[in-house]
Amino acid sequence: MELRLYDTFTREKRPFAPLDPARVRMYVCGPTVYDFAHIGNARPIIVFDVLFRLLRQWAKEKGWGDVVYIRNITDVDDKINARAAEEYPGLPLNEAIRTVTEKTEKQFHEDVDALGALRPTLEPRATEHIAEMKTLIERLVAQGCAYAAQEHVLFSVASMPDYGKLARRTLDEMMAGARVEVAPYKRDPMDFVLWKPSKPGEPAWPSPSGIKAPGRPGWHIECSAMSWKHLGETFDIHGGGIDLVFPHHENEIAQSRCAFHTRIMANFWMHNGFLQVEGEKMSKSLGNFFTIRDVLADWPAEAVRLAMLQTHYRQPINWTEAGLREAQRTLDHWYQLTAEVGPGMLCADVVDALSDDLNTPKALAAFHELRAEAAKGTQAAAACLKASARLMGLLQHSAAEWAAWRPRSLAIDEGKVEALIAARNAARQAKNFKEADRIRAELDSMGIELEDHKDRPTTWKVKR
Numbered sequence: 388m389e390l391r392l393y394d395t396f397t398r399e400k401r402p403f404a405p406l407d408p409a410r411v412r413m414y415v416c417g418p419t420v421y422d423f424a425h426i427g428n429a430r431p432i433i434v435f436d437v438l439f440r441l442l443r444q445w446a447k448e449k450g451w452g453d454v455v456y457i458r459n460i461t462d463v464d465d466k467i468n469a470r471a472a473e474e475y476p477g478l479p480l481n482e483a484i485r486t487v488t489e490k491t492e493k494q495f496h497e498d499v500d501a502l503g504a505l506r507p508t509l510e511p512r513a514t515e516h517i518a519e520m521k522t523l524i525e526r527l528v529a530q531g532c533a534y535a536a537q538e539h540v541l542f543s544v545a546s547m548p549d550y551g552k553l554a555r556r557t558l559d560e561m562m563a564g565a566r567v568e569v570a571p572y573k574r575d576p577m578d579f580v581l582w583k584p585s586k587p588g589e590p591a592w593p594s595p596s597g598i599k600a601p602g603r604p605g606w607h608i609e610c611s612a613m614s615w616k617h618l619g620e621t622f623d624i625h626g627g628g629i630d631l632v633f634p635h636h637e638n639e640i641a642q643s644r645c646a647f648h649t650r651i652m653a654n655f656w657m658h659n660g661f662l663q664v665e666g667e668k669m670s671k672s673l674g675n676f677f678t679i680r681d682v683l684a685d686w687p688a689e690a691v692r693l694a695m696l697q698t699h700y701r702q703p704i705n706w707t708e709a710g711l712r713e714a715q716r717t718l719d720h721w722y723q724l725t726a727e728v729g730p731g732m733l734c735a736d737v738v739d740a741l742s743d744d745l746n747t748p749k750a751l752a753a754f755h756e757l758r759a760e761a762a763k764g765t766q767a768a769a770a771c772l773k774a775s776a777r778l779m780g781l782l783q784h785s786a787a788e789w790a791a792w793r794p795r796s797l798a799i800d801e802g803k804v805e806a807l808i809a810a811r812n813a814a815r816q817a818k819n820f821k822e823a824d825r826i827r828a829e830l831d832s833m834g835i836e837l838e839d840h841k842d843r844p845t846t847w848k849v850k851r
């Protein structure tokens with residue numbers, strides 16, 4: 388058995404082996420911290436979390452060293468500046484920016500922890516790597532891959548003959564995408580910003596390349612700098628959403644390869660597909676825009692994870708309530724079946740499927756067989772199911788914890804539920820069935836389902 392991954396750069400599935408078996412190195416582009424992460428952002432978090440878990444499993448099997456997973460935090464960006472000025476008009480801009488980025492980073496961590504994602508090995512912040520970015524910029528200028536003009540530093544795309552190779556775009560296609568009005572400091576419309584001057588009050592650092600005015604880095608250079616610092620000049624896997632292929636990853640490759648004279652930046656480029664909601668593009672104007680937080684208020688996190696993994700990561704995903712409901716039902720059953728067993732052996736079919744370019748739908752199909760066996764009372768199958776599900780970040784709770792989950796929107800006051808049940812019992816004893824029915828209806832509207840028993844007191848559960 389071998390691990391095979393699809394590489395966007397070569398457009399092929401290839402066997403994976405780490406460049407340096409002592410350290411498996413993966414970099415994934417992380418969030419720009421100015422607002423709640425949306426459900427589309429949850430996809431790379433979950434996909435690369437499953438890959439991280441799988442790589443650790445392979446590292447254990449093969450005797451590779453640690454799996455180092457880096458996910459950066461972009462904390463310098465025009466969107467952050469705009470949000471800070473809007474939200475905290477009374478504060479000096481830099482203080483407002485710090486408030487926004489710290490708050491958003493905290494929210495992001497709460498969300499990804501809630502999704503059951505393992506924390507990456509390191510989450511470097513852009514503003515803590517300005518020195519590395521400047522070193523890279525100076526190097527690119529010295530090598531003729533970049534130039535300073537009107538207080539900007541730009542990467543010269545003409546210096547990189549195979550620019551566009553990752554995206555497989557022709558020069559004409561890329562030109563069409565470049566802004567119609569070309570900034571006067573660009574030699575070529577395709578050239579992109581490595582450094583730019585800051586407006587008064589904005590975050591600013593002393594500029595590289597002899598530029599007098601203080602400035603700040605462009606977005607692309609931060610990932611080249613942080614992956615270099617923490618993973619080296621080349622590394623194993625670079626991941627992100629498909630929307631990052633061009634221009635972000637194309638530009639990262641150009642910067643890193645020119646700076647280090649390497650043939651590659653990463654050995655594998657992996658990209659997850661788009662997410663649509665109920666068959667439509669998610670957008671605030673369509674009213675189908677959901678943050679991770681919104682979704683986790685109504686659904687247990689593992690249902691979100693399972694629903695996400697039903698689609699292969701490279702395919703576009705159609706995010707539906709029906710899919711979530713089905714995932715929740717599946718998990719209800721899995722939790723029931725595995726309540727009494729500890730995790731056993733990993734199911735070979737599940738590991739095989741995951742090792743085939745993270746084929747999660749195929750892995751989940753293998754679960755159905757395990758479930759059928761476990762339902763017949765085969766303990767070993769139940770134990771395999773539990774271990775294999777955990778490899779995908781599922782079945783991480785106890786059956787009791789899972790059963791006790793309540794939607795946050797349905798804030799249940801347990802004391803009130805018990806009091807209403809007592810009142811209903813009293814009404815029934817007094818043969819006031821109209822009142823008893825009224826109370827049952829009231830509980831029903833609170834999302835509570837009652838179960839009357841012949842031999843013991845009434846029990847209740849939250850309707851799903």
Ligand SMILES: [Zn+2]
Pocket residue numbers: 415416417610635639
């Ligand atoms: Zn990046």
